[in-house]
Amino acid sequence: TPLDKIRNFSIIAHIDHGKSTLADRLIQATGGLTDREMSEQVLDNMDIEKERGITIKAQTVRLSYKAQDGETYTLNLMDTPGHVDFAYEVSRSLAACEGALLVVDAAQGVEAQTLANVYQSIEHDHEIVPVINKIDLPAADAEKVKAEIEEVIGLDASQAVLTSAKSGIGIADVLEAVVTRIPAPKGDATAPLKAMLVDSWYDPYLGVVILVRVMAGVLRKGQNVKFMQAGTEHLVDRVGCFRPKIEQLTDLGPGEIGFITAQIKDVAQARVGDTLTDVKRPALEALPGFKEVQPVVFCGLFPVDANDFEKLRESISKLRLNDASFSFEMETSAALGFGFRCGFLGLLHLEIIQERLTREYDLDLITTAPSVVYEIELTHGGGHIELHNPADMPDPTKIASISEPWILATIYVPDEYLGSILKLCQDRRGIQQNLTYVGGRAQATYELPLNEVVFDFYDRLKSLSKGYASFDYTQIGYREGDLVKMGILVNEEPVDALSMIVHRGTAEVRGRGMVERLKELIPRHLFKIPIQAAIGGKVIARETISAMRKDVTAKCYGGDATRKRKLLDKQKKGKAKMREYGSVSIPQEAFIAALRMG
Ligand code: GDP
Numbered sequence: 001t002p003l004d005k006i007r008n009f010s011i012i013a014h015i016d017h018g019k020s021t022l023a024d025r026l027i028q029a030t031g032g033l034t035d036r037e038m039s040e041q042v043l044d045n046m047d048i049e050k051e052r053g054i055t056i057k058a059q060t061v062r063l064s065y066k067a068q069d070g071e072t073y074t075l076n077l078m079d080t081p082g083h084v085d086f087a088y089e090v091s092r093s094l095a096a097c098e099g100a101l102l103v104v105d106a107a108q109g110v111e112a113q114t115l116a117n118v119y120q121s122i123e124h125d126h127e128i129v130p131v132i133n134k135i136d137l138p139a140a141d142a143e144k145v146k147a148e149i150e151e152v153i154g155l156d157a158s159q160a161v162l163t164s165a166k167s168g169i170g171i172a173d174v175l176e177a178v179v180t181r182i183p184a185p186k187g188d189a190t191a192p193l194k195a196m197l198v199d200s201w202y203d204p205y206l207g208v209v210i211l212v213r214v215m216a217g218v219l220r221k222g223q224n225v226k227f228m229q230a231g232t233e234h235l236v237d238r239v240g241c242f243r244p245k246i247e248q249l250t251d252l253g254p255g256e257i258g259f260i261t262a263q264i265k266d267v268a269q270a271r272v273g274d275t276l277t278d279v280k281r282p283a284l285e286a287l288p289g290f291k292e293v294q295p296v297v298f299c300g301l302f303p304v305d306a307n308d309f310e311k312l313r314e315s316i317s318k319l320r321l322n323d324a325s326f327s328f329e330m331e332t333s334a335a336l337g338f339g340f341r342c343g344f345l346g347l348l349h350l351e352i353i354q355e356r357l358t359r360e361y362d363l364d365l366i367t368t369a370p371s372v373v374y375e376i377e378l379t380h381g382g383g384h385i386e387l388h389n390p391a392d393m394p395d396p397t398k399i400a401s402i403s404e405p406w407i408l409a410t411i412y413v414p415d416e417y418l419g420s421i422l423k424l425c426q427d428r429r430g431i432q433q434n435l436t437y438v439g440g441r442a443q444a445t446y447e448l449p450l451n452e453v454v455f456d457f458y459d460r461l462k463s464l465s466k467g468y469a470s471f472d473y474t475q476i477g478y479r480e481g482d483l484v485k486m487g488i489l490v491n492e493e494p495v496d497a498l499s500m501i502v503h504r505g506t507a508e509v510r511g512r513g514m515v516e517r518l519k520e521l522i523p524r525h526l527f528k529i530p531i532q533a534a535i536g537g538k539v540i541a542r543e544t545i546s547a548m549r550k551d552v553t554a555k556c557y558g559g560d561a562t563r564k565r566k567l568l569d570k571q572k573k574g575k576a577k578m579r580e581y582g583s584v585s586i587p588q589e590a591f592i593a594a595l596r597m598g
């Protein structure tokens with residue numbers, strides 16, 4: 001395709017403003033799928049995505065559109081993930097485009113969650129086309145929303161396209177706007193090949209599939225290509241695009257987006273942001289912006305039933321085929337037996353993997369407290385260790401110093417919720433760097449220890465701001481801190497899955513919160529159960545679960561032995577699986593719930 005007939009764009013929106021619905025309409029309108037093939041929300045094809053309404057992996061579709069000028073254009077539509085855990089993927093997808101559609105709900109108006117993406121889009125020099133969606137709603141007020149876009153984002157919204165993705169209004173106008181307002185890509189077809197690796201995933205039939213944007217030169221079937229960051233070479237055996245069905249091609253020229261396969265076995269060899277070039281005629285420099293993504297949050301995953309260990313190993317290995325950003329290695333725990341220590345990009349990433357293991361592979365799991373990576377300097381020239389697991393914390397007398405990772409967080413929030421958000425940041429040991437106001441919204445930047453963010457910061461931020469606050473962060477390196485290991489004891493027995501590393505200054509609050517929640521989560525037994533939080537031998541918080549009254553136990557546990565046996569068997573098979581600690585049964589859900597701070 002000649003360059004001037006190509007348009008590459010992404011869609012950015014606050015969640016639920018209609019991004020996926022609009023994408024589906026655009027595919028439908030350009031004949032990518034017949035009405036019958038048009039299942040709801042084609043782009044979000046993983047079950048979890050559908051349920052959570054988030055897009056985990058970026059997806060790209062090529063559309064052919066005959067414009068009003070009589071010419072046929074090739075439009076590449078890229079869907080982007082919207083969560084901070086996947087910020088780097090978003091950034092690469094945006095770097096592959098020249099423009100973006102900014103979808104705003106006509107009844108809700110501009111919401112803070114879109115801002116981080118809009119600013120990223122502006123950073124990539126995108127032409128941004130505002131699309132005001134859901135104009136069919138009685139509460140729609142397009143004029144008001146236009147004014148908001150101008151005031152809050154500073155974009156000219158006079159030419160905003162008005163749509164109802166649901167009823168199909170304005171879809172033709174969106175396509176026309178893409179052609180007339182988003183610039184065509186640039187790139188020299190005669191230059192040495194430079195293609196950006198935008199995404200990669202494992203397909204059971206095709207092997208590792210690599211999504212690329214060609215910046216210069218031509219990528220051909222049968223070509224030997226070099227991955228400049230990885231330093232590996234591969235033979236391209238397939239070139240194509242998604243319409244959204246697969247279409248095979250012979251090559252991809254400059255400005256084009258498509259996929260290749262090259263008999264690559266492992267997604268870890270195809271890292272997002274890498275540059276592909278021709279082995280025979282290589283480019284001198286790789287494209288800028290490559291970043292090695294490292295897991296930042298670690299936790300243990302253990303099967304509830306020890307017999308499921310092998311199944312867990314297989315399932316984790318399969319998931320890892322498709323996601324090189326998570327890591328795992330075997331781990332053993334006195335209380336939990338054999339399991340895996342896994343590393344993730346963030347908490348949402350952790351939850352997604354955990355949920356997929358539970359749902360797609362039918363595994364019951366215990367997740368231990370998430371932890372960041374600590375750097376520990378040992379005494380007497382003992383050297384330096386990286387701590388991924390609080391259980392491996394050396395004896396305090398052997399520790400010279402502990403450092404923890406810090407982040408610089410940028411938070412956008414409507415003024416009315418600012419007070420509670422600032423308090424949240426203070427409570428999490430945040431150091432305010434800046435505070436500015438734009439049109440009824442505040443932008444606060446804070447330095448925060450990542451440790452204070454991984455548990456539930458994002459959830460708290462959302463609930464305190466009724467969903468309006470948005471949050472983005474970058475890591476800014478390690479700093480020494482007064483950090484200690486806090487253990488949890490149930491009926492005098494340590495539960496290592498719940499031990500965590502905390503700052504001494506917040507240990508008591510954390511410890512008290514934890515024992516109070518456990519008191520709610522652990523069912524009563526026939527005896528009294530003390531629950532304690534302790535640092536070393538010193539108890540810093542304590543609660544007691546009182547014993548069950550006789551008449552209640554009679555009701556619960558009465559009846560003959562066979563009935564009881566049946567009940568126990570049923571419990572074993574069902575969801576209500578328990579773990580025993582010091583003869584106390586702790587329901588599986590309690591582990592995860594206990595780790596969420598109140
Ligand atoms: P996303 O989170 O931005 O991808 O949003 P979705 O495309 O999943 O849409 C969120 C909800 O809004 C769904 O229930 C859609 O059916 C609905 N929706 C999308 N577009 C429109 C529209 O134009 N009008 C109305 N009334 N509802 C819409």
Ligand code: MG
Nearest residue numbers: 019020053055
């Ligand atoms: Mg969506």
